[in-house]
Amino acid sequence: MPVGTRILSVEDDERIRQAVKLALEDEGWTVDEAGSGEEAIELFTRQPAEVVLIDIMLPGIDGFELCRTIRRTSDVPVVMVTARNDTHDIVAGLEAGADDYLTKPFAPKELSARIRALLRRTRPSSTPHARLALGDLELIPDEGKVTRSGEEIHLTKTEFRLLCELADNPGKVFSREALLDKVWGYDYFGDGRLVDVHVRRLRTKIEADPANPRHVVTVRGLGYRLQT
């Protein structure tokens, strides 16, 4: 485990912030704290963290807005903390650019496990893929780069990892469960919405017409595959 990895924890409730910081430090992380979105942005620009933990309910700039702001400049893994298991909040959080989410109250150990899974997938893949060309799209796993018509496309680490998993076996259908397991490290009961929203985000970046995807194709009732 990478000791000393910096986590920026954004939470307006001071007691929760303190308790979570204590628990996360016990797990070996270094924790920076921010009590508001504004404070978080200032802190993040001064000293970028390696993982950001954002509570959706924040005074001033809310969690969604903060997430979008961070995403404009960084592909750092973001975990959203939602107050309720509400589809609207979760999907909105993921669309704002979050990589994963947790519902309050969560066990800090579970959060650590999620962060580890996120960091694992943002680090260079252990089995580097060869370059892969798909029409106008070119995937260069070793460099963590994707180009369309020669131009580099900016993907978050999770989007890149998702594309790599699909590219691992082009033409093969991957079920949501399989992708949850490979990309997020979830079991059979992971949330399929994670996959769906990330696929949607990926399409807006790599497809010429996201409404009629030609690369990442939905296979009704089964999952997704990469069109060769």
Next chain:
Amino acid sequence: MNNVPSQSPTNSEDTQRQRRGRRRWGLRRRILATFATGALFMAALLALTTYGLARSNVVQQREQTSIDTAKRNAQTVQASLRGPAATYQPALDALETYGVDQALIWYSGQWSPGSGRYVSTALPQGLVDRVIEDVVPARMIVQIGGEPHVIVGWPLANDAAYFEFFSLGEVADTLTSVRLSLIVAGTITIVLSVFAGILAARRAVRPVAEAARAAKSIAGGRLDTRLEPENDPDLGVLANSFNDMAAALEQRVERDARFASDVSHELRSPLMTLEASVEVIEGRRADMPERAQAAVDLLRSDVTRFRTLVEDLLEISRFDAGAVRLHLEELLVSQFVEQAIAVSSLPHTPLTSSARAQQMIITGDRRRLARVVANLIDNARIHGGSEARVSIEVPTHEGAAQQLVHIIVEDGGTGVPIDERHLVFERFARGGGAGRRSSNEGSGLGLALVAEHIRLHGGRVWVDDRRDGHSGAAFTIELPAEELEEA
């Protein structure tokens, strides 16, 4: 009218029975009965009047022609009698030339013989007296040979008299056909008005039926049901007050549900702090004295319990608010249950499924159904002696419209007494007195959530005894299913 005069007002039971008796005559029936009775009455009145008028008209007409004919014939007879003959014979001959044979002549104290039924003895005495004694023309209706006749008598000069019989048989025939057509017309009128009554009753009852449907829909949980506003001012009142009531009810239910939801929501923040703090303390458990360790263990288990309670409460308040949306997908039952058991509190619970059950697919929300299995296994762990077995079966109901699948969770506890079986799915209904309170673990909402989830999936859940004769409860989930088509 409520006429129960002989009964004392305190005898309310009888009055009630009386009222119930009347209520059995529904509005629709009463409208129909009113229409039918009215039609019957009107038709009868109309028919009787028409018949009476027709009858007197026809009879009068016939009488008039009879009188005219008789007068003419009497003049002929008079002329014949004026001659030299001293008998009525020439008069009879004269009449015969006119074709008149139903006549009698009184002349010089003698009756002509007449013909057939038309003889002097058939004449009523009153008529004879009037014509011969009082010397005035007269007529009378009499029955001769079972047929009504008009007899017209004319006094003649020389102490003679002329009587002629006119049969009213044709008139009776005419009246019979009039009667028949009136009966037919009356019947048609009644039938038509019964139809009109049915239509009117349906129209009158429609708003009531709609209100009943709406009320039922509200009772079924669709609190946003409203009645269409009516243009009719009478019915508008009904629709408006119904809608006001429904709105008030909806608001009330929403407020209650929101309260429960808000409460559990507010509890999440302190719980988050507790959860994280307990984890920090737990990490140092090894460095603590024994008594502190025991206290930490208690704290840990109750924070977990508290968390379950809050989560369950939040979930159930979402059910109450109708805010639960299923994320449906097709699931292979056996594979799904296997996975669900693996993440439950007794992950090594044995699972058996019949060959047919392994081919069954259900359409459901994976995470919610996993929660159902987990809750039932938790229940077995807490109340069923930590022993659970799960089996999947396909019930054999020949000719059933919908295929079903049963997921059965059996435990090794004391079972659920028959009179508590419908209660265990109630909220906070901890297994009552029968020694099921082996532990205080669990939120008390687990089985209630199972029931809500299964209901939302269009299935049923119930509990009975273990089928192998050992002590223990068997919880059965029944869900609609489909058989996997052979590729």
